[in-house]
Ligand SMILES: [Zn+2]
């Protein structure tokens with residue numbers, strides 16, 4: 001999975017289709033919205049995540065790993081299998097949280113648009129808009145493969 005950051009000039013979301021670990025401590029990115037070049041530090045990158053909606057409690061959660069993956073919904077503890085193609089299968093129903101009429105946010109898949117990244121003076125493409133829109137109610141899934 002890639003990562004993203006915000007343009008220091010126009011605050012646009014910049015998506016980079018490269019893993020955070022592969023970046024040097026500092027590097028240049030050129031915004032594809034305002035075309036200004038800024039210096040960024042590795043720790044200013046946020047790792048990409050994929051948002052899903054629990055099919056049982058309808059709340060959102062996200063994963064930072066690539067599917068297929070077995071997780072538990074952080075809201076209702078349902079056991080959910082995230083398939084290779086990104087669809088989810090409810091394995092075991094959990095317990096509905098109190099505010100069960102949660103937001104219906106729909107499925108936000110990997111909204112990554114293609115990006116070009118070079119070792120220096122990178123031109124970066126793609127905007128990650130939808131993925132950042134509804135993060136406030138979303139929690140990271142509980143990974144079940146840790147055993
Ligand atoms: Zn910009």
Ligand SMILES: [Zn+2]
Pocket residue numbers: 054055056057058059073074075076077078094
């Ligand atoms: Zn749930």
